[in-house]
Amino acid sequence: MIDSMFDLSGRTALVTGASSGIGAHFAQVLASYGANVIVAARRMEPLSQLVQTIQASGGSAAAVAVDVTDSSNVKDMFDFAEEQFGVVDIVSNNAGVADAKLATGISVESWDVVINTNLKGAWLVAREAGTRMIEHTIPGSIVNTASILGLRVAISQASYATSKAGVIQLTKSLALEWSRYNIRVNALCPGYFITDINREYLTSEKGKAYIGRTPSRRTGELVELTAPFLLLASEAGSFINGVALPVDGAHSIGNM
Ligand SMILES: NC(=O)c1ccc[n+]([C@@H]2O[C@H](COP(=O)([O-])OP(=O)(O)OC[C@H]3O[C@@H](n4cnc5c(N)ncnc54)[C@H](OP(=O)(O)O)[C@@H]3O)[C@@H](O)[C@H]2O)c1
Numbered sequence: 001m002i003d004s005m006f007d008l009s010g011r012t013a014l015v016t017g018a019s020s021g022i023g024a025h026f027a028q029v030l031a032s033y034g035a036n037v038i039v040a041a042r043r044m045e046p047l048s049q050l051v052q053t054i055q056a057s058g059g060s061a062a063a064v065a066v067d068v069t070d071s072s073n074v075k076d077m078f079d080f081a082e083e084q085f086g087v088v089d090i091v092s093n094n095a096g097v098a099d100a101k102l103a104t105g106i107s108v109e110s111w112d113v114v115i116n117t118n119l120k121g122a123w124l125v126a127r128e129a130g131t132r133m134i135e136h137t138i139p140g141s142i143v144n145t146a147s148i149l150g151l152r153v154a155i156s157q158a159s160y161a162t163s164k165a166g167v168i169q170l171t172k173s174l175a176l177e178w179s180r181y182n183i184r185v186n187a188l189c190p191g192y193f194i195t196d197i198n199r200e201y202l203t204s205e206k207g208k209a210y211i212g213r214t215p216s217r218r219t220g221e222l223v224e225l226t227a228p229f230l231l232l233a234s235e236a237g238s239f240i241n242g243v244a245l246p247v248d249g250a251h252s253i254g255n256m
Contacts, residue, residue, distance in 0.1 A: 005236035009034035012085040013233070014077070016068055016125055017095030019046040021195030022145060025222040026092045026229055031059030033230065036085035040066040040077055041095065060085075068095045068121030078128050089140035090233050091129045093122045096145060098197050100156040111159050118163035123170055126185065130178055139182030143232045144171050146187040146244055148252040164189075168244045175242030184241040186232040191248025193220045216249030 013030040017023035019041035031037045031054045039047050039054075039061055047063035054061040062084045066077040081088050097117045099110045126142050133140045149157050150164030167187060174185040192211060194202050201207040202219060211219055228247045231237045246252045 002236070006230050006234045007034055008090065008234060011035040011090050012038070012081060012088045013090035013092070014038040014040065014081050014088045014125075014129070015092040015094060016040050016066065016121070017145070018050060018063075018092075019043045021197065022190065022193065022222065022225065023092065023094040024050055025225065026094060027061065028054060028057075028059075029226050029230060030090065030092070030233065031061055032057070033234070035060075035090060037061040038077070038081040038084065038088070039063050042067055068125055069116040071124050074121075074124045074128050078132060082132075087132055087136045087138050088129055089133060089138050091125065091140070091142040092145070092229070092233070093125050093129075093142055094145040095121055095125075096197070098157070098160045100160070100201070101158075102156055103158045106159055114159040115163050115166075118160070119166040119170070122167050126170065126174055130174060130181075130183055130185075133183050134178070134181050137181075140184075141233050141237070142174070142183070142185045143229060144185070144187040146171070146189045148189050148191050148246055148248050150187070151189055151244065151246065151252050152254065171244060172242045179241050184232075184237070186237070186240060186242065187244040188225065188228060188232065189244050189246040189248065189252070190225060191220055191246065191251040193222060193225070214249070214251045215253065215255070216251070218249070220247065220249060 013035040015027045018027045018039035027039045051061045051063045064080045146167040147164040149161040150168045153161045171187040
């Protein structure tokens with residue numbers, strides 16, 4: 001009974017930022033639970049490899065290049081998804097970048113890249129997805145990858161933390177407007193998981209020492225995001241709407 005609530009057979013899922021890390025993991029999770037998955041990012045090569053991996057394990061997927069900061073690119077991505085598998089009814093809004101710098105050292109260009117990718121990009125993708133679901137009277141779920149840095153702050157993360165706090169407010173705003181259409185919009189707030197975005201820092205002596213001072217004293221494993229993500233993406237979470245769920249081994253609670 002409970003298993004069937006996680007079943008995604010026949011659904012069309014789209015994952016941005018699927019060319020590496022958390023997005024590549026989420027795409028495989030969605031495919032393994034039966035969804036037809038569109039994987040999207042700027043780099044086609046890793047996306048094509050991911051499609052092959054998914055297909056080799058019996059799943060269904062197709063790849064499309066997108067820059068989430070470009071609204072016409074985003075529209076084209078949804079057109080492509082519809083041609084391949086039908087109207088998108090699950091979105092993992094996951095593309096993101098970071099540029100760790102003290103506030104005085106953040107250039108205008110760097111600020112724009114971080115805010116435009118993480119916040120404007122998430123809005124463009126969610127807006128397109130929601131508009132199409134409403135037009136076709138199709139219920140759906142949007143899972144935004146925010147961060148514990150959307151809930152708390154850290155030194156050298158002013159642009160990133162601001163963008164992710166924006167993603168959390170965007171999540172709640174859209175949930176409020178779209179709940180009446182049976183569209184749920186939730187955010188996952190991961191703690192630290194080693195991926196391309198942070199590998200250099202987290203594997204350095206400074207990074208390891210920092211992680212050693214967090215409550216769980218370790219980084220998360222991608223598999224630990226699987227069930228929280230599926231809960232929000234699938235019908236198992238049918239009455240969960242507008243939440244920002246930390247998955248962080250108590251990191252965001254912090255110690256006074
Ligand atoms: N790892 C963590 O500890 C952690 C913690 C909290 C939140 N997050 C969030 O999780 C999400 C995934 O990050 P990750 O850790 O998996 O890092 P990652 O491996 O660096 O993945 C980032 C993804 O975003 C894509 N991307 C970047 N800019 C893009 C753009 N303009 N258009 C389309 N795609 C773009 C990248 O693909 P291309 O370069 O091919 O475009 C890549 O697939 C991000 O939103 C990040 O902020 C990560």
